[in-house]
Amino acid sequence: MNHDAAVSKANEIAKDVLGPAARQNDKEGRFSSEAVAALGKGGLLALMLPGAAGGPGLGPRSFAAVTATLAEADASVAMVYLMHMAATATIAAARAGAGVAPTLQEIAAGRHLTTLAFSEAGSRSHFWAPISRAKKNGAGVELTAKKSWVTSAGHAQSYVVSSLAPAAKGPTESALYLVPANAPGLSVAGPWDGLGMRANASAPMTLSDCKVPPELQLTDDGAGFQAMLEVVLPLFNLGTTAVALGLCRAAVAGTAAHLKGARFEHLGQSLGESLPTLRAQIASMQIETDGLAARLDDLIDHLERPRETTVLRVLESKAAAGDTAISVTSAAMRACGGAAFSKHMNIERLFRDAHAGAVMAPTGDVLREFIGKAVLGMPLF
Numbered sequence: 001m002n003h004d005a006a007v008s009k010a011n012e013i014a015k016d017v018l019g020p021a022a023r024q025n026d027k028e029g030r031f032s033s034e035a036v037a038a039l040g041k042g043g044l045l046a047l048m049l050p051g052a053a054g055g056p057g058l059g060p061r062s063f064a065a066v067t068a069t070l071a072e073a074d075a076s077v078a079m080v081y082l083m084h085m086a087a088t089a090t091i092a093a094a095r096a097g098a099g100v101a102p103t104l105q106e107i108a109a110g111r112h113l114t115t116l117a118f119s120e121a122g123s124r125s126h127f128w129a130p131i132s133r134a135k136k137n138g139a140g141v142e143l144t145a146k147k148s149w150v151t152s153a154g155h156a157q158s159y160v161v162s163s164l165a166p167a168a169k170g171p172t173e174s175a176l177y178l179v180p181a182n183a184p185g186l187s188v189a190g191p192w193d194g195l196g197m198r199a200n201a202s203a204p205m206t207l208s209d210c211k212v213p214p215e216l217q218l219t220d221d222g223a224g225f226q227a228m229l230e231v232v233l234p235l236f237n238l239g240t241t242a243v244a245l246g247l248c249r250a251a252v253a254g255t256a257a258h259l260k261g262a263r264f265e266h267l268g269q270s271l272g273e274s275l276p277t278l279r280a281q282i283a284s285m286q287i288e289t290d291g292l293a294a295r296l297d298d299l300i301d302h303l304e305r306p307r308e309t310t311v312l313r314v315l316e317s318k319a320a321a322g323d324t325a326i327s328v329t330s331a332a333m334r335a336c337g338g339a340a341f342s343k344h345m346n347i348e349r350l351f352r353d354a355h356a357g358a359v360m361a362p363t364g365d366v367l368r369e370f371i372g373k374a375v376l377g378m379p380l381f
């Protein structure tokens, strides 16, 4: 599979599977197993796996394009996809000797969905500082933790879980572990009923004396933090930026269709023909959306050719994307008036979904705090 084939497959799945079901899945808070099956069958769950692991080895450009395409049809599914991709990269980057080959084979075959279980009730959005601490159990460990939000909870085949290493001396001396869904002691701890992203099962999970054998420890003790920053963060921020772009594109398209289709019959004109204020609003939405697309391209370029400014771009993109998605979908709500407010169209789902990006860790506020410190030459942690 090459880049164009991946994007074309994403378009096909978005049109045939995501689009028709998005409204009802949102309404019912229903996780789309059909979407995950289609992504697996279409080879997209293995998108960035290298050839040696059975994947096409595509890069950040393809990941971003596929994610934005999915988000345009259903951001909940795009979020499931991006969590899977970040977790898969972490599994693929496991320390030497880790026994992850069977999991990677299943991902390559499109039969395995994985996700990240980092955030904890105790340290909230500060995912880099887990409260839970792994306990030595022979050669392996036992994990006990309260994970506050886990996208695809109860639907994934495995979870990449963070915990302080057994002998950790500081709040960031964590390790990452691969926990299969059927591990005794792992359970979904409650329902998911969010304002937006309602169809992605981001429920809390509990680990209770959950035994992890040594071959499923993904990082050395204390190296979890480094994997979070170097492997997960760039992909996660790229993916959430792509989700935001998909939401913005859908908001512009939905608003344009409404302004062209809805009419003032007494004036003999569509809303768009009649009101310059609405044309100005959709123009602003388009400007912000294209600006975000340019920012996404710039981030991709920085990830493809890493340089001094790459870390800053990784931080900036998610902060900006969260704000842009909220701004563009808010403008869409206003431009489409009562029709949007009373749920006659998909705009209010986009508006609700758009609010997730800014509160998902690293939150927009935390990113601004990091960026400010970086600009002032202060240590980030």
Ligand SMILES: Cc1cc2nc3c(=O)[nH]c(=O)nc-3n(C[C@H](O)[C@H](O)[C@H](O)COP(=O)(O)OP(=O)(O)OC[C@H]3O[C@@H](n4cnc5c(N)ncnc54)[C@H](O)[C@@H]3O)c2cc1C
Pocket: 083, 115, 116, 117, 118, 119, 123, 124, 125, 126, 127, 148, 149, 150, 151, 152, 194, 196, 197, 202, 356, 359, 360, 361, 362, 363, 364, 365, 366, 369
């Ligand atoms: C739809 C959805 C899916 C999610 N999926 C996952 C998942 O799959 N895996 C996972 O691990 N987590 C997941 N999360 C959790 C997410 O990453 C955050 O941990 C969570 O949203 C934080 O919420 P909180 O109420 O605990 O925030 P809090 O930490 O209580 O923050 C409250 C406010 O304080 C601000 N704030 C916090 N710290 C600082 C700071 N240092 N400087 C400035 N402002 C600050 C925040 O920006 C926020 O506005 C998900 C969340 C959502 C909403």
